[in-house]
Amino acid sequence: MELTLDRLSKQFGEKIAVDRVSATLTPGVYGLLGANGAGKTTLMRMLCDVLRPTSGQIALNGRSVRALGAEYRSHLGYLPQDFGYYPEFTALDFMGYMAALKGIPASVSRRRSLELLDAVGLRDMAKRRIKTFSGGMKQRLGIAQAMLNQPGILVLDEPTAGLDPKERVRFRNLIASFAQDKIVILSTHIVSDVESIADEVIVMRAGSFIMRGHPETIVSALEGKVWECVADTREAAALESRFIVANAHYTPDGRNALRVIADRCPTPSATPLRPTLEDVYLHVFRDEL
Numbered sequence: 365m366e367l368t369l370d371r372l373s374k375q376f377g378e379k380i381a382v383d384r385v386s387a388t389l390t391p392g393v394y395g396l397l398g399a400n401g402a403g404k405t406t407l408m409r410m411l412c413d414v415l416r417p418t419s420g421q422i423a424l425n426g427r428s429v430r431a432l433g434a435e436y437r438s439h440l441g442y443l444p445q446d447f448g449y450y451p452e453f454t455a456l457d458f459m460g461y462m463a464a465l466k467g468i469p470a471s472v473s474r475r476r477s478l479e480l481l482d483a484v485g486l487r488d489m490a491k492r493r494i495k496t497f498s499g500g501m502k503q504r505l506g507i508a509q510a511m512l513n514q515p516g517i518l519v520l521d522e523p524t525a526g527l528d529p530k531e532r533v534r535f536r537n538l539i540a541s542f543a544q545d546k547i548v549i550l551s552t553h554i555v556s557d558v559e560s561i562a563d564e565v566i567v568m569r570a571g572s573f574i575m576r577g578h579p580e581t582i583v584s585a586l587e588g589k590v591w592e593c594v595a596d597t598r599e600a601a602a603l604e605s606r607f608i609v610a611n612a613h614y615t616p617d618g619r620n621a622l623r624v625i626a627d628r629c630p631t632p633s634a635t636p637l638r639p640t641l642e643d644v645y646l647h648v649f650r651d652e653l
């Protein structure tokens with residue numbers, strides 16, 4: 365399976381939300397990163413055929429998705445950012461309803477719904493009304509419904525928003541087990557989620573892809589540029605004014621330990637640290653922060 369984006373653009377009035385992005389996506393997990401307004405949701409909505417591009421094309425195995433129409437949509441699973449739940453429905457009713465909308469035969473819909481509710485840890489809540497669910501539980505239900513039609517292309521807009529650390533681990537494992545032979549595209553603001561889930565990271569800024577690659581490759585570009593500096597309050601303030609400080613905490617003896625991103629050793633006593641994707645993100649978006 366191959367999904368090709370060819371100079372895909374979307375303009376809203378004067379605003380260019382997605383600006384001539386091109387890519388060839390093969391099975392794997394793609395993590396879309398970018399600040400608010402970078403164009404992630406707009407791109408995902410075009411990928412899911414709910415928003416028509418202003419120009420450019422999306423093709424599945426060389427055939428335009430416009431021409432494929434319903435056939436293309438049958439390969440898709442989508443969790444939109446603002447998913448509408450029906451509060452009075454139970455989780456199982458909701459899954460059944462979504463299955464019917466997707467044209468899944470009633471004979472398989474209940475079994476598959478229960479399997480998916482199990483996979484997202486909601487099996488015991490199957491008969492509870494959605495209005496009693498926490499944000500994280502609703503999010504898990506949203507992920508489950510996106511998988512109902514066993515999609516070959518799964519598009520998840522901020523799937524980890526509202527999940528607690530345990531739910532995040534479950535989600536990561538779920539995606540890992542699901543992703544074989546499938547194209548999974550997910551966006552998130554939680555950089556560490558992308559680092560642990562994605563085979564490829566795509567960083568978006570102002571509608572364009574500004575960076576792409578395996579998380580380790582992207583992170584290795586910052587090797588030798590992340591430091592720990594232990595400083596008193598005045599030194600810490602000076603470091604913060606000159607460099608990007610990714611993190612700060614107090615040491616047991618009351619000093620400041622700063623995680624500093626700097627091209628050269630920022631203080632004589634600084635010790636090198638291993639970079640993370642979050643450091644890369646802060647480095648790329650340093651002007652906007």
Ligand SMILES: Nc1ncnc2c1ncn2[C@@H]1O[C@H](COP(=O)(O)OP(=O)(O)OP(=O)(O)O)[C@@H](O)[C@H]1O
Pocket residue numbers: 376379380381398399400401402403404405406407445
């Ligand atoms: N329907 C619309 N009409 C006008 N402008 C829009 C519309 N949808 C999106 N935009 C604009 O396009 C740009 C990209 O928005 P988009 O929602 O795709 O960004 P995003 O990266 O998903 O942001 P977030 O992380 O906040 O969801 C923003 O400037 C936004 O205001």
